[in-house]
Amino acid sequence: MNLFSSINKIFSYKPSTDYNFILPNSNNNIPDEKTDKTKLYPSISINLEYLNSKFNLLINSDINIRKFTLTIRNNEYSSALIFIDGMVDNDSINTSILSPILLKNSITMKPQVRSSAIAKDISVKKVKKFNLEEFLYNNLIPQNNIEKATDFKTVVEKINSGFCILLVDTLNIAFCIESKNIPGRSVDTAKNEAVIQGPQEAFVENIRTNTGLIRKIINNENLVIENTNVGKITNTQICICYLSNVANNDLVAEVKYRINNLDIDSLTSSGELQQLIKDNPNTHLPQLLSTERPDKACKAILNGKVIVLVNGSPYSLIMPATLVDFLESPEDTNLNSKLSNFSRLVRIIALFFAIFLPGLYVAITNFHQELIPTELLFAISSSRESIPFPVIFELIIMEISFELIREAGLRISSPFSNTIGIIGALVLGEAAVNANIVSPILIIIVAFTGICGFAIPDFLLSYSVRVFRFLYIILGYIAGFLGIAVGFFIHFVYLSSIKSFGIPFFAPYSNLAELTKNSSYTLKSIWKREKRDTILNTKRPEKEEHISMKWKNI
Amino acid sequence: MIMLNKLILNLPNVLISETGTGTLVNLIFVGIAALIFIFLINKGFKKFPSSDILDVAEFGGKKFLKVIIGILYILLFFSILFIFLADFSNLLKRVYYQEYSSIFIFIFFIFGILLSNLIGFKSIIRMINFLFPLVVLSILVAFIGTMSDFSIENLTPIFGYNYKTTFVNGLLNIMAFSFIGFFYFLQPLLKNPEDFKKVNYISFFICFALLFITIASVLSLLPADSISLSVNPLYLIARKVNFGEFLQRLDGLFILFWILSLLCYLSSLVFFISLIFSKIANITDLKMITYPICMLLFGALLYPIDIAEISIFESTILRYGIIAIIFIISPIILLISNFKFSKLNKKGFKNEIIKKA
Numbered sequence: 001m002n003l004f005s006s007i008n009k010i011f012s013y014k015p016s017t018d019y020n021f022i023l024p025n026s027n028n029n030i031p032d033e034k035t036d037k038t039k040l041y042p043s044i045s046i047n048l049e050y051l052n053s054k055f056n057l058l059i060n061s062d063i064n065i066r067k068f069t070l071t072i073r074n075n076e077y078s079s080a081l082i083f084i085d086g087m088v089d090n091d092s093i094n095t096s097i098l099s100p101i102l103l104k105n106s107i108t109m110k111p112q113v114r115s116s117a118i119a120k121d122i123s124v125k126k127v128k129k130f131n132l133e134e135f136l137y138n139n140l141i142p143q144n145n146i147e148k149a150t151d152f153k154t155v156v157e158k159i160n161s162g163f164c165i166l167l168v169d170t171l172n173i174a175f176c177i178e179s180k181n182i183p184g185r186s187v188d189t190a191k192n193e194a195v196i197q198g199p200q201e202a203f204v205e206n207i208r209t210n211t212g213l214i215r216k217i218i219n220n221e222n223l224v225i226e227n228t229n230v231g232k233i234t235n236t237q238i239c240i241c242y243l244s245n246v247a248n249n250d251l252v253a254e255v256k257y258r259i260n261n262l263d264i265d266s267l268t269s270s271g272e273l274q275q276l277i278k279d280n281p282n283t284h285l286p287q288l289l290s291t292e293r294p295d296k297a298c299k300a301i302l303n304g305k306v307i308v309l310v311n312g313s314p315y316s317l318i319m320p321a322t323l324v325d326f327l328e329s330p331e332d333t334n335l336n337s338k339l340s341n342f343s344r345l346v347r348i349i350a351l352f353f354a355i356f357l358p359g360l361y362v363a364i365t366n367f368h369q370e371l372i373p374t375e376l377l378f379a380i381s382s383s384r385e386s387i388p389f390p391v392i393f394e395l396i397i398m399e400i401s402f403e404l405i406r407e408a409g410l411r412i413s414s415p416f417s418n419t420i421g422i423i424g425a426l427v428l429g430e431a432a433v434n435a436n437i438v439s440p441i442l443i444i445i446v447a448f449t450g451i452c453g454f455a456i457p458d459f460l461l462s463y464s465v466r467v468f469r470f471l472y473i474i475l476g477y478i479a480g481f482l483g484i485a486v487g488f489f490i491h492f493v494y495l496s497s498i499k500s501f502g503i504p505f506f507a508p509y510s511n512l513a514e515l516t517k518n519s520s521y522t523l524k525s526i527w528k529r530e531k532r533d534t535i536l537n538t539k540r541p542e543k544e545e546h547i548s549m550k551w552k553n554i
Numbered sequence: 555m556i557m558l559n560k561l562i563l564n565l566p567n568v569l570i571s572e573t574g575t576g577t578l579v580n581l582i583f584v585g586i587a588a589l590i591f592i593f594l595i596n597k598g599f600k601k602f603p604s605s606d607i608l609d610v611a612e613f614g615g616k617k618f619l620k621v622i623i624g625i626l627y628i629l630l631f632f633s634i635l636f637i638f639l640a641d642f643s644n645l646l647k648r649v650y651y652q653e654y655s656s657i658f659i660f661i662f663f664i665f666g667i668l669l670s671n672l673i674g675f676k677s678i679i680r681m682i683n684f685l686f687p688l689v690v691l692s693i694l695v696a697f698i699g700t701m702s703d704f705s706i707e708n709l710t711p712i713f714g715y716n717y718k719t720t721f722v723n724g725l726l727n728i729m730a731f732s733f734i735g736f737f738y739f740l741q742p743l744l745k746n747p748e749d750f751k752k753v754n755y756i757s758f759f760i761c762f763a764l765l766f767i768t769i770a771s772v773l774s775l776l777p778a779d780s781i782s783l784s785v786n787p788l789y790l791i792a793r794k795v796n797f798g799e800f801l802q803r804l805d806g807l808f809i810l811f812w813i814l815s816l817l818c819y820l821s822s823l824v825f826f827i828s829l830i831f832s833k834i835a836n837i838t839d840l841k842m843i844t845y846p847i848c849m850l851l852f853g854a855l856l857y858p859i860d861i862a863e864i865s866i867f868e869s870t871i872l873r874y875g876i877i878a879i880i881f882i883i884s885p886i887i888l889l890i891s892n893f894k895f896s897k898l899n900k901k902g903f904k905n906e907i908i909k910k911a
Contacts, residue, residue: 370806371806371807481810482646483662485810488814489681489814489818490666493670496673496676496681506680
């Protein structure tokens, strides 16, 4: 029996007990939301039914509908407030919407007199015909921002963006009352673009706070902040900011054209937008400048550039941007020009070493040893005596380790990031040298290259430099200076071909004629910065008078 | 830039081998002759704004002359391309890459030329803008760095072997200004064709100054008789540069700049070949011509050729070719076309008078 049952166990069919979920093909018959232009009905029950189905109210937990009866002139109207819990200010709804509607309306019920006349002691008053919509709008809702919507599409959009909707029976319009209180952090100090002298505020995720920060710096009616929305699902709000009397009209039009012609479902950050609107989407290099500093953004606006803010992202995009912009720090204009120029020179050197130093090291040690002075050559060769690996292997191990330490430092929480730095830099480096895996001189090369990479102000430029460093290491290993020169030639020629909103990436150095004008990498003294960048072709080329410090001449 | 590359390569040797210590005087003499040619070119193109030599040739001698002159220039530029690449690759092989095959070096260069041309000529121009000061600086550093070793005696006798060699035979040294050949194609490529005259003169004076400095330093450093065709003179100067104890062998760094400079020059040559070919064959996409040119160049470079053959080719066939095409045939075409232009204008004027009558 036992034997039979065991044989049966082996050969009999057993349904699989493993949980195996397979994602089936979804039904693609989604109604086209763009074409849905259904108008509101005079009946509140139909309107609510429509919104019920639109918002899946049976399963959706945070959509609130507060129904009540509105008594006006002894007539009772069914009404409802619709809003998303968590996106609105409850106090504001209670005090500024519900209280006036439910309490105040009985007091202000006197009919409006259009004209009156007295004849034979009989007073005749012509009373204005009662208009419920006007009455509600003018008398009962003491809010500063109310919009009237006539179709469901607008109503839905407004609910999604944190408005409170008032529906009243017999009216085929909806009142969209601003009562937003979207949770978010308050304005904080800039963490990734810190400066010593200068403002410390940084953008936050709330777009209106960010536009306010810009308006705080540029108090001018010519500052235009245009609104647009991107993303069929997210409907992300985007603000395009520029000075209408300075920025080139074609530049502004081009920015708007690119943003308004994005056919995407979602947009969640300025980084995504940057990739979607840059001239050469395939290139690794950033072509738009990204900043979290309102003062840097404002300087760009004042210079005739265009700024784009994305709701939900604490970074603004500055366009157009050239290589010179990526090597500038917001600190530069706050310092004396001589000091700033020194810092800029240091950054150029840092950029050069960050890209080429490891590659040059490999090239020199493998092909061009005669470039190294004899004593140094002896020092290098004696330090490499006990290393069993070729230079390229050592270098790539160290570079990858460095990248890993950097990546790990970013991912883990801040209290541990210092520890990672210490472990990586001291323990690993020291241990690798003691274990004869790498030579001490190589540690110096890699560490110096890393420091140079950190000296580049723009994160994205620094990142692309890190990637290209590996390519130059390989080229230096294959063919020494020849490989590096050919690689640099192709790289440079390619970079010369790319543009940011019509401006060459290497401007003003791409054109000698342009260079002789005012645009250059070095900063002039503040009283000599008379003109805006000529490459921007602004409407107002002059930034200051020829003699700006008039007090000196009086 | 074109001139700079010639300096980097064998040009000073070729000139010195012809006129010895009289090369400096000879250079001034042929410089004046070249200046006259530039003046004639400017005059010749005055009636043909925004046109190149091919358009002018078509006007003067119909399509036939255009094709002939186009083929001559293609052959000339291709020969220069081939000679320069073979020459420089040879230098690199001898100095740094003895263990590698020449093909290894050619592949790098051809890859660079091909990709840069596919990206576009404007980007190459931007690269030249960036590189030009660096290369000039490297030459000036080489000049200043070797100043202490200069010997004035090496420059004498200043008129060289004899007057005939310096001023008659030495006239062939006008090939040093072969960059004038590019002026024939420059006008349509300029943003402002009115600047044509200015561009030509400025280019000439810069190139003349650099050539003069290089030859002066080569002659001051080495006796004229010891300069052979096979040794690159600027490289010899660069090897002698030392600033103190630490910076003693800067030639490696100079080589880096010179590779970049040569890549710019060769890429420009490929562009001009493509441009001429596209004009005579009515092809609109210049980039598509780059592939066959690069493949042809690579094929030609595979033919085994040594440095002595290159030097002989450069100092004989190429020299006469340059003089014939750039300094004889092209000015004659300009002259014929101008004559035809004046004749047609006169006829047109006469016809107008007859019509009015």
